[in-house]
Amino acid sequence: MATGRDDFVIAFRSAFLKKKDKQKFSLLTLLFLSIFVIILSNLNFKVIKFIKMGINEVVYRTSFLISAPENKIKEIDFKIKDHLKIYDNYKRIEIELETLKQKKLSNDFLKLENTKLRNLINESIQSEKILAKVLIDKESPFLKSIVLNKGSKDDIKIGMAVVDRAYLVGKVIEVNYTNSRALLLSDLNSKIPVLLEPIGMQAVSSGTGKDYGEIEYTKEEYESKINTEEIIVYTSGRGGLFKPGLPVGKIDKDNVKKINFFSDFRQLEYVNIISYTIKGSN
Amino acid sequence: MSSLNKISLSSFSYSYFPIVILFLSVFNEFDFNFLKIEYFSFNFVHILIFFWTLKNPNHLGYVSIFLAGIINDVIVGIPVGVSSLCYLLICLVTAYLRNITLSPNFINDWLTFLFTIFLINSIQIIILNLIFLIEINYMSYLVNSGFTFLFYPLFFVIFNYVNKKIVIILND
Secondary structure (H helix, E strand, C coil), X not given: CHHHHHHHHHHHHHHHHCCCCCCCCCHHHHHHHHHHHHHHHCCXXXXXXXXXXXXXXXXXXXXXXXXXXXXHHHHHHHXXXXXXXXXHHHHHHHXXXXXXXXXXXXXXXXXXXXXXXXXXXXXXXXXXXXXXXXXXXXXXXXXXXXXXXXXXXXXXXXXXXEXXXXXXXXXXXXXXXXXXXXXXXXXXXXXXXXXXXXXXXXXXXXXXXXXXXXEECCCCCHHHHHXXXXXXXXXXXXXXXXXXXXXXXXXXXXXXXXXXXXXXXXXXXXXXXXXXXXXXXX | CHHHHHHHHHHHHHHCHHHHHHHHHHHHCCCCHHHCCCCXXXXXXXXXXXXXXXXXXXXXXHHHHHHHHHHHHHHHCCCCCHHHHHHXXXXXXXXXXXXXXXXXXXXXXXXXHHHHHHHHHXXXXXXXXXHCCCCCCHHHHHHHHHXXXXXXXXXXXXXXXXXXXXXXXXXC
């Protein structure tokens, strides 16, 4: 019995400390080093921040170059699928275009009216868009984020909204000198204050780790309203983080908790990073 | 002369094969997301590290594994050092397994691999969820572990072939 335990201890100690011919460090040293790095990377010292930014810069750029062949394969795959669906898409778009033309007229009128009303109370929303290229869009099964080629040198700040055409896709969570990382709406850690229109109800859009979101923290009564109307989810602007009125997605008819995002996060190539200011009389 | 160059080139490329593949896979982070298969994912790096540190540790150094972990953390966006720790724990299990095994057996290795991936994924979940308060999808981890376990025999065959080639070339 004692011999068995001794064997275990010897084998275990050897695994920890013994170095092979070409190994420069023992496992134990590197295990301690890993723990030290985990602790160090979470300390908020300036030096550590700069080292981290430097590592991020190099790794992101290298990853972008190495991922080029896989990205090309993805692009070809999407192109082939698009070509196969071309006729169906054409028919659907034709109908949508007609509806949109009608909606645009009333929308133009509402926009003008809105600007006039804002002028009356001396308030205006000014926003700036910065176009950014998606360097890395590796959605790991655990975290959904993208790396963009704009950073602090382009005045990117943590918390800025990231949009694909007009649709919100996420927010900036990490800024380096020439690049930044944005957390996608689909990530489990993403929580965005939203407004459900036309019922005018405040809620929170939460990521699920899949390609759709979920409505959280809202009144129960909205479920009955959703069955009768088509609900669009916009950013509410609460908390001052995002510009109000950015379209996020549509509530699913069959599952009133589910948000189908407008943007396909797997096909992001270029996005806009938005900063905004509300100028008012107060 | 030219045949000598050919041999040294092939021996060089074969002996660096595990390291090159390791760094390519962490930099590229193969995700197969464009296939749009819900939950489908497997951790190729875990298979690679487990196999090579078990069968031929001289061709995959611990320092390279440590650095690969750091790169993986930066790309995936999790706290730096977590993957390094997990990868090195795989090395620890394989080093222990090497010490206690007299005659290697594929089924034993495969079952130990299952134990290892569950162990390191549990450690990763504890670090991310309980210490860093990052919300994670447990189902993704479970399915990822399952597929990683199922894919092991396939990569075992491929890596075993390469490993035999390395041994033959280096002995020539």
